[in-house]
Amino acid sequence: MLHGRRILLIISGGIAAYKGLDLIRRLKERGASVRCVLTAGAQQFITPLSAAALSGEKAYTDLFSLTDESEMGHLRLAQESDLLVVAPASADLLAKMAGGLADDLASTALLATDKPILVAPAMNFRMWGHAATQANLATLAARGVKRIGPNSGPLAENESGMGRMAEPLEIVAAVEAIFAGAAALTGKRALVTSGPTHEPIDPVRYIANRSSGKQGHAIAAALVQLGADCTLVSGPTEEPDPPGVKVVQVTTAREMLAACETALPVDIAVCAAAVADWRTEGTDAKLKKKEGTIPSLTLVENPDILARLSQAGDRRPKLVVGFAAETENVVANAQAKRVRKNCDWILANDVSPATGVFGGDQNTIHLVDAQGTEDWPSLTKRDVGERLAQRIAAFFKAEKST
Numbered sequence: 001m002l003h004g005r006r007i008l009l010i011i012s013g014g015i016a017a018y019k020g021l022d023l024i025r026r027l028k029e030r031g032a033s034v035r036c037v038l039t040a041g042a043q044q045f046i047t048p049l050s051a052a053a054l055s056g057e058k059a060y061t062d063l064f065s066l067t068d069e070s071e072m073g074h075l076r077l078a079q080e081s082d083l084l085v086v087a088p089a090s091a092d093l094l095a096k097m098a099g100g101l102a103d104d105l106a107s108t109a110l111l112a113t114d115k116p117i118l119v120a121p122a123m124n125f126r127m128w129g130h131a132a133t134q135a136n137l138a139t140l141a142a143r144g145v146k147r148i149g150p151n152s153g154p155l156a157e158n159e160s161g162m163g164r165m166a167e168p169l170e171i172v173a174a175v176e177a178i179f180a181g182a183a184a185l186t187g188k189r190a191l192v193t194s195g196p197t198h199e200p201i202d203p204v205r206y207i208a209n210r211s212s213g214k215q216g217h218a219i220a221a222a223l224v225q226l227g228a229d230c231t232l233v234s235g236p237t238e239e240p241d242p243p244g245v246k247v248v249q250v251t252t253a254r255e256m257l258a259a260c261e262t263a264l265p266v267d268i269a270v271c272a273a274a275v276a277d278w279r280t281e282g283t284d285a286k287l288k289k290k291e292g293t294i295p296s297l298t299l300v301e302n303p304d305i306l307a308r309l310s311q312a313g314d315r316r317p318k319l320v321v322g323f324a325a326e327t328e329n330v331v332a333n334a335q336a337k338r339v340r341k342n343c344d345w346i347l348a349n350d351v352s353p354a355t356g357v358f359g360g361d362q363n364t365i366h367l368v369d370a371q372g373t374e375d376w377p378s379l380t381k382r383d384v385g386e387r388l389a390q391r392i393a394a395f396f397k398a399e400k401s402t
């Protein structure tokens with residue numbers, strides 16, 4: 001499956017462009033999101049409208065169109081993808097890629113990316129056999145560009161030979177194989193907490209905090225992308241459910257703890273939720289405003305979910321990761337917290353109002369473990385999720401080899 005995978009599909013000129021449309025459908029059926037770029041050649045065979053209708057997203061065609069640039073620069077187009085697929089890849093586009101040309105949107109996106117690239121060549125058999133095409137393919141292979149096909153069979157103009165584009169389902173299998181190569185957490189079970197908790201004061205009022213859930217949701221999405229079987233226990237947030245993740249919605253800290261305990265046993269637990277430390281004793285009836293009296297709330301302590309999951313015992317996850325949202329002495333406080341809560345790693349971040357971390361898209365993390373501290377650069381929350389998932393995969397890989 002390709003849940004949550006973002007694919008930039010570049011369709012170049014050739015009769016096989018119509019199969020590019022089928023490929024959009026096949027990739028989407030498997031849960032991928034697909035954005036399309038059509039070269040001028042592709043537009044001789046298919047229309048941007050068909051690509052947009054099938055992908056559910058605008059289809060991009062023009063490097064210099066001001067609207068395209070203001071909505072979605074060519075750099076972002078490539079960077080916001082996990083994989084670039086060129087299908088069909090014409091001899092001309094392969095030559096541009098090999099030569100580093102960037103004279104239209106497709107070739108510019110291909111030059112401006114550091115993401116993996118898969119090409120599905122399609123052309124006449126003489127063009128395929130030409131020394132120039134073969135040299136270009138060798139150059140691209142040496143740079144790590146992956147290739148599927150072409151196949152041998154009937155070609156346009158009543159000819160036959162090597163040059164038929166691989167079938168859409170073969171291309172999908174190649175795409176899945178590329179991602180499977182990265183599926184380092186297959187077979188691992190993960191639990192992630194996310195969002196705030198709401199603690200009722202009475203049936204209409206509650207205590208809450210500003211957590212958006214963006215970071216926890218991004219971590220769950222990244223763990224699933226590496227093949228983990230992931231349960232996300234989330235407090236109330238506006239965030240959409242990440243694809244492929246089992247989401248359990250809760251409201252209070254006690255509900256969150258119960259849902260986490262139900263999800264055990266797991267190999268990995270990441271507590272990213274901003275759990276309310278206290279709850280009120282609560283009342284079943286709405287507090288009434290009375291002239292001259294101000295009600296006082298009696299607070300009682302909530303369970304510490306991270307500390308509970310970190311408790312020794314045969315149900316303790318192999319790796320327990322907590323967060324420390326601090327406004328001062330970020331790393332020192334995180335080190336103390338790691339020991340106090342008995343978790344393995346703490347991701348410490350500065351949440352002073354000036355950082356904009358709460359509710360924002362960026363996060364600057366210091367990973368604290370028993371060995372020391374690793375400072376990460378400022379990253380998007382999505383990238384923090386991916387980096388953490390990679391770090392977790394490396395942890396299990398090292399475990400296996402010891």
Ligand code: C5P
Pocket residue numbers: 193253271272273274275276277302303304305306307321322323324325337
């Ligand atoms: O103690 P503090 O709230 O700063 O600890 C933060 C870490 O502990 C976070 O990983 C948070 O998800 C977790 N936590 C928890 N349950 C609580 C309080 C915090 O899991 N009641």
